[in-house]
Amino acid sequence: MWRDAAPPVRKYYAYQAVSSTGFITPIFTLFMLARGLSYSEIATLSAVVAVLVTVGEIPTGYVGDRVGRRNSLVASTLLLVASLVGFVWARSFPAFVVLYALWAVGLTFASGSDSAWLYDTLDGRGDAEAFTRIRGRGQSVRRGASVVTMIAGSLLYVVEPTVPFLAGAALNALGVPVLLSMPRNEGYAEGTGDRLTAAEAVDVVRRALTRPALRTFLLYVGLFFGVVSASNTYVQPVTVDVLESHVAAFGIPEEATLGVLYAGFTGVAGVASYHAGTVEDALGLRRAVLFVPVAVAAALVVPRTLPLVALPAFFAMRAADALLRPMASGYLNDRIAGAGRATVLSAASMAYAVLRVPLILAGGVVADAAGPLTAVAGFGGVFLVAGVLLGRFASPVVGGSASGVAEGT
Template structure:
């Protein structure tokens, strides 16, 4: 398979992992199923807890069976989970789908970037990781723009239709993945460098218990925990304080996605111009401040939504390349999964607190509380140890 062909197939795979059909109406759908904010928070807490328990084992499995095969398992589980929302009605049934959903995401979280990084290292150049990863995300966002516009319309016709359409799209990802090449070591059947469980624990301890990844992962974990914890409140705020109708959720999310697509496409360029250290340190701080402001001026929620989407999209490829650059090929997926586990550990208490605050006060107050708490955490990490060394201006130059 030619090098460019594999990259194009990677872009096609990214197109299939879009959740655009149901992302503009997901929280509204759960409310439609007669769940309250506390129950929604419990589902999110279940997701975070299972992520904590599953990230490292699935990352280890990804290193054992191969990153591509791990992605195939992920797409199969995701397709079944999404289609399950078509028929699930009770809280226990929805919780079961969240289990399957989480399994899909943890199989993907470390393996996707590990596959791409090792492929580029073997065939092209790892310095292209942020650019290729960012463009893959841009393709994903472009597909999402189209699907979110359709999602609101489908929801008005029948609340189950967005999930049916998304299940078909994600199912196509299985077919695409089966055409991707395995990383060279797995394709050649070389098992000399396969990690044992004890080795995996040692790899995680060696990389995450000391600089440069110790404070870096802690810092970005706070950021990703914050962006994840407030996700459930975007739609209630938009249809509540901002007064938008359900029909406008599709165009609203399409706008978010366009911003995300632009940011992800130029993630590598932004990193080169602004610098990794400046981007990584200041973007989370600015975002947390933006979380607090709408509680005083509700109209500021709209730019806050945009900032949340854009900053999350910008930092994701930069963070993953930085972690990749400071990890060996053997155990790479395990280290990435351990980092994702850290994100989930910090997200869990924020999600539980958010559900209680939202039911007692309002979603706006919840978002402000999350922003204030995480802002204190970010400042504390900076005072403890710089997340990124002063001499680190680019990922590849780290």
């Protein structure tokens, strides 16, 4: 993969590797609880992130289109590193609000810009059709790095809870020189090129997101990504309930166990992401996008009556999410004009966030009343019903070649 790739693609893979947050993923909630935060305070912080991501997606995407996608990614990296370092010293709820805000804004600067940079780079080389394959492999590289760092982070947490955050900051900081070595997209190479005004950006987003080819697609895949995100909230309590007796028998520290578990999830997702292009070629984009989410949603319903099926269902969920994201990104990129690419992709991410928030809030109510397995089954059921209703009015996936935002499909 690395040997055969062109230099810009190799640098893209390197950036994906050092942008992993695996050091903190399996221990983050435990760390926050140890710092004295309650579950309600942690939930409030998550809501802060959701709101800031929703509000900030389009403005930061617009900034990416104005100043260049590479520069937007550098800004994202610096914000994420600052947030990670801040967690080492933060002790109060207001301090955590600030750090969460930095993290959220950092995420929005990267959202859309990384995909837009890759697509425009490949398109400039006449190789845009390779986007899904390279995007998928890049995500696989990132998840491969996460497998290693998740295991290491859970073990480091046992030694000293702040070390995973410092390790994560150091790894992410390596992204700055990597990004600065990556070429700018052609329109930004000399500080010139097609730039959208704010009014033009609003018009591009409006025309893009109201087109049939994107409107129903965003609703369908956005709902699935929302189901995955909402279900992820309950992966830990469900798996602990299923595996608790087995883990206790070996005397393995809980933190180390979670690291291995999340590394397993990430490894499966990495394999799926790596082969996204292969699956798209074999099944076709339409079949993959239509049928994979349905199969996973059905699998999430089953553990309500057969709890042991929960772990395979969670593995399938992670794999499907990793498989479909490069395909969805490629579908959107093929139908967006270059000048507003990052802005529209950020708007799509905002749409995903809007769909995700009510699922998360409703899931919390259901989980408190009937348990996390019921909440997860509810997510699967909601997607199945909504998918059928959407399919009655319009196909979520419209075939055809790249068309740009001005086209009708």
